[in-house]
Amino acid sequence: MHRVAALVRPPQSTFELACAAQVFGIERPGLPTRYAFGVCTERPGPVATYAGYDMLVTDGLDALDRADTVLVPGWLPAAEPPSPAVVRALRRAHSRGARVVSICSGVFALAHAGLLDGRRATTHWALADELAACFPYIRVDPDVLYVDHGDVATSAGAGAGIDLCMHLVRGDQGARYAAHIARTMVMPPHREGGQSQYAAPPHPAQIDGTLAPLLEWITARLGEPLTTQGMAAHAGVSTRTLARRFAEQLGTSPGQWLLAQRIAVAQDLLESSDLPLDAVARRVGLSSATNLRRRFLNALGTTPGAYRRAFRARPR
Numbered sequence: 001m002h003r004v005a006a007l008v009r010p011p012q013s014t015f016e017l018a019c020a021a022q023v024f025g026i027e028r029p030g031l032p033t034r035y036a037f038g039v040c041t042e043r044p045g046p047v048a049t050y051a052g053y054d055m056l057v058t059d060g061l062d063a064l065d066r067a068d069t070v071l072v073p074g075w076l077p078a079a080e081p082p083s084p085a086v087v088r089a090l091r092r093a094h095s096r097g098a099r100v101v102s103i104c105s106g107v108f109a110l111a112h113a114g115l116l117d118g119r120r121a122t123t124h125w126a127l128a129d130e131l132a133a134c135f136p137y138i139r140v141d142p143d144v145l146y147v148d149h150g151d152v153a154t155s156a157g158a159g160a161g162i163d164l165c166m167h168l169v170r171g172d173q174g175a176r177y178a179a180h181i182a183r184t185m186v187m188p189p190h191r192e193g194g195q196s197q198y199a200a201p202p203h204p205a206q207i208d209g210t211l212a213p214l215l216e217w218i219t220a221r222l223g224e225p226l227t228t229q230g231m232a233a234h235a236g237v238s239t240r241t242l243a244r245r246f247a248e249q250l251g252t253s254p255g256q257w258l259l260a261q262r263i264a265v266a267q268d269l270l271e272s273s274d275l276p277l278d279a280v281a282r283r284v285g286l287s288s289a290t291n292l293r294r295r296f297l298n299a300l301g302t303t304p305g306a307y308r309r310a311f312r313a314r315p316r
Contacts, residue, residue: 103161
């Protein structure tokens with residue numbers, strides 16, 4: 001059982017906490033429970049929230065000493081530093097090997113603890129300048145959904161916190177387990193961390209230019225040769241218009257989105273079948289086992305074989 005401890009403080013933003021609880025703290029029929037989720041605070045007792053009610057938190061900072069993942073779901077006001085006791089607890093958890101994660105403004109707690117010095121990190125776009133000014137040794141990237149270093153991970157605004165939590169589940173438990181959670185939450189199973197935090201509002205003439213029919217057409221043909229030109233032709237637009245719509249609606253390029261879908265389907269096939277790597281590669285349109293290995297390694301930091309060994313035999 002992987003233990004997740006969320007560190008809260010008054011006044012606590014409830015949505016960021018709920019994002020983490022929904023991913024890690026819900027028992028779902030038909031899915032083995034692999035996370036134990038709890039909440040702790042520096043001074044146990046009633047904790048005020050920005051939603052106008054108090055919540056009772058009974059665990060103190062010692063809960064962080066037992067956690068496999070320590071999660072800070074927001075830290076407001078952002079300019080207010082954590083106490084020395086909280087800093088020590090975060091550093092102690094990190095030094096013993098716990099994964100330390102922040103959602104939105106929670107990055108400020110990690111920054112005060114020195115866990116991000118010399119590293120790339122992100123936060124809500126409205127707080128990025130403040131983070132960069134307060135912590136010049138952090139490489140602040142305001143344009144991405146999340147940044148994961150393995151031992152430390154940060155996310156943008158609250159919605160991106162769900163994306164980061166789902167990304168962590170995929171790494172811990174595999175794509176099929178994460179997809180099951182995503183289905184129960186009625187949300188896409190995965191968004192790449194490098195996607196844009198937000199898109200410019202569409203011009204009136206583009207409101208009807210939804211990509212949904214094109215995306216459905218593409219996902220039904222992942223095993224076929226697909227090009228940006230072919231996708232644009234099917235949609236009846238120029239490649240430039242297609243690229244603009246992908247950037248506005250999905251925060252990524254057509255090629256990057258297509259590759260992410262192919263890798264996601266490859267993950268599912270590796271977990272659910274004994275197909276040889278060449279067959280998996282052909283089914284998802286990556287042509288060969290060699291290309292599959294290269295793309296897989298670049299995207300996930302592991303090989304298809306290692307991924308299959310990690311997740312193929314796990315009960316569902």
